[in-house]
Amino acid sequence: MKKAYFNWSTGKDSSLALYHILQQKEYSVTQLVTTVNKDYERVSMHGLREALLDAQVERLQLPLEKIYFPAEVTMSDYDEAMRKATQKLIEKDFQYGIFGDIFLEDLRKYREEKLQELGITGVFPLWKQDTKALLKEFISLGFKAITVCVNAKLLDESFVGRILDEDFINDLPDTVDPCGENGEFHTFTFDGPIFSSPIDFTIGEKVLKSYVPSKKEENTCGSDNSSWDRAFWYCDLIPK
Known part of the structure; x- marks a missing residue:
């Protein structure tokens, strides 16, 4: 099998992608890689406790x-x-x-260009x-996940700290991708067929955080920061 590392985000897309890779048996996954905010000891973007x-x-x-990054980091x-x-x-x-991306062409192009430079x-x-x-496949396979971050411009507070199920799918506005592929929401997977046992946690406070990036900073996806979404609802999950 081909030796591969997996870019693990802690959420549903990563979980389902890893499940598929393990089922296919074309790749031997022997390493996970995750970016972490070293200032807050939380998973980048998701706001999940390390x-x-x-x-x-x-x-x-x-x-x-x-891979640790400070709270503020330039593109370079x-x-x-x-x-x-x-x-x-x-x-x-x-x-x-290996990545869990689904349809963001620019992001895939960015990833592939950087990787190809190194072979x-x-x-x-x-x-x-x-x-x-x-x-729906994610849910039917027995995976369980909860939203930990939602884009406040697109979803209200009621969508953060919510379990992914059929009701969640039905309640999503038509303008929101069901997998949140445009950054509408991020999740934490706490159970499923790739885990040896469920992860216990309690739901903490929900907070609205707004960001005002410096005009001198570039975001980590390579686009002009003027297009950033600036406000997000976060739900803190507390390990038991």
Whole structure:
């Protein structure tokens, strides 16, 4: 099998993509990689406590490489840190990097260009699949996930801290992708067929956070920060 590392985000897309990869048996996944905000000890963007990431990894029974970033990072700093991390993976004979992306062409192009510079091939097992069908498959397989971050411009507070189920799918506005592929929401997967046991947690406070990026900063997806969404609802999950 082809030796591969997996870009683990802690959410539903990563979980389903990893499930598919493990079922196909074309790739041997022996390493997870996750970016973490070192200032807050939380998973980047998702706002998830690092301890819950660790709980996932323990149940996945795969080694994890954490890539730490400060709360504010320029595009050039991000690229350099990712380049160094990827170079270390190459030194361990990894030739493939697996992602849970579904249809964002610009993001896939960005990832592939950076990887190709170092000789890594990107793999996208969920690419171009119907997102509503994917979410229904996720639920039917026995995965369980909760929303930890939602874009306040597109979803109200009631959608954060909510379990993904059929009611959740039905309640989503037509303008929101069922998998949140445009960044509408992010999730934490706490149970499912790839985990050895469920992860226990309690639901903490819900807070609205607004961001005002510096005009000198570039975002970590390579686009002009003037297009950023600035307000997000977060639900804090507390490990038991």
